[in-house]
Amino acid sequence: MSKVWLSSPHMGEKEQEYVLEAFRTNWVAPLGPNVDAFEKQLSDLLSVNEAVSLSSGSAALHLALIVLGIKTGDVVLCQSFTFAASAFPINYCNAIPVFVDSEKDTWNMDPELMEEAITDQIKKGKKPAAIIVVHLYGMPAKMNQIISIAEKYNIPVIEDAAEALGSTYENKACGSFGKIGILSFNGNKIITTSGGGALVSNDKDIAAKVRHISAQAKEPAPYYLHKETGFNYRLSNICAGIGRGQMEVLTQRVERRRQIFDLYKKELKQIDGINFIEESANSFSNRWLTTVIFDENHFKPGTNEQVRQLLEKHNIESRPLWKPLHQQPVFAENKSYCNGVSDQLFATGLCLPSGSNLTDEVVTKVIDEIKSFVK
Ligand SMILES: *Cc1c(COP(=O)(O)O)cnc(C)c1O
Secondary structure, three states: OEOOOOOOOOOOHHHHHHHHHHHHOOOOOOHHHHHEEEEEHHHHHOOOOOEEEEEOHHHHHHHHHOOOOOOOOOOOEEEEOOOOHHHHHHHHHHOOEEEEEEEEOOOOOOHHHHHHHHHHHHHOOOOOOOOEEEEEEHOOOOOHHHHHHHHHOOOOEEEEEEOOOOOOOEEEEEOOOOOOEEEOOOOOOOOOOOOOHHHHHOHHHHHHHHHHOOOOOOOOOOOOOOOOOOOOOEEEEHHHHHHHHHHHOHHHHHHHHHHHHHHHHHHHOOOOEEOOOOOOOOOEEOOEEEEEEEEEOOHHHHHHHHHHHHHHHHHEEEEOOOOEEEEEEEEEOOOEEEOHHHHHHHHHHHEOOOOOOOOOHHHHHHHHHHHHOOO
């Protein structure tokens, strides 16, 4: 059997056409019609005033922190259970990441622990300057509570929706709750531009500033005039052409990922001790990756890793859940507010192949391997 990937690019029918169009018109770079159309698709989908397409989700986070005025020594609260790219941009700003653990329902930032972190940091004279909350694996975080606590202390929220395009919470798109939301179109995400990202916001001033500094902060003058530091972070008209085609099939991609989740669940749920994360009544997950937990009361420690190795032997890629950032050597010096939830998830969980281009037959093969192991 050929290699089964965790989550590989899945092109639709129109991507090449939009890219070819850019070649035909020699609008290969820089910005252009594909960029404009892609941004319109994004802002429509999320029902936000502005979407600015950028070279990556990381670039979007970096600019989000900059436009919020994050500077050297500022404390920024960040979900601990996430990919390191959620927090690296805090370091780019010479600010200080402080990590907050997750709750058990959504695996995202625990609102109560978040408030504890805020009040404790305030006591130390280090009121957090921003909060980065993540919708991990596409599962919406408890945004009502998070936003109301953040408002109480007047701290802006940046929503890392890199994995959650197409997910909603109370019928509102993930990425549209915070002061700023960010998206990623990296190769393994639910849709891809081969590499890219976007910053979304309802605040037109924020978007205007991001458009300005993401394109080298050129002031209107015949010569190059700069009043502030610029970045070369814009998405090219070629990549945006891929994104345009991908946006046309996003609904299908979400549907397929959800079907794959349902198939895994139907077959593996029968086994005592294999658990899945469920949506709450008011949330809809794009099910970017299907994850399973091997409950410690039923399985020996390390079962997740043994299953991963078994799958690897059969040319099937699976992956541990994100290693919490408070456990990462690069952040060893950083303060964290923990409750054991993400440590436990990392110790017992596994991400299964979930790409929307996987057939039922291939998913069933993965299921059969797991069943054979637990027997
Ligand atoms: C992928 C990802 C990012 C970074 O996006 P890039 O486009 O790869 O820079 C940030 N946060 C999370 C949660 C991600 O999964």
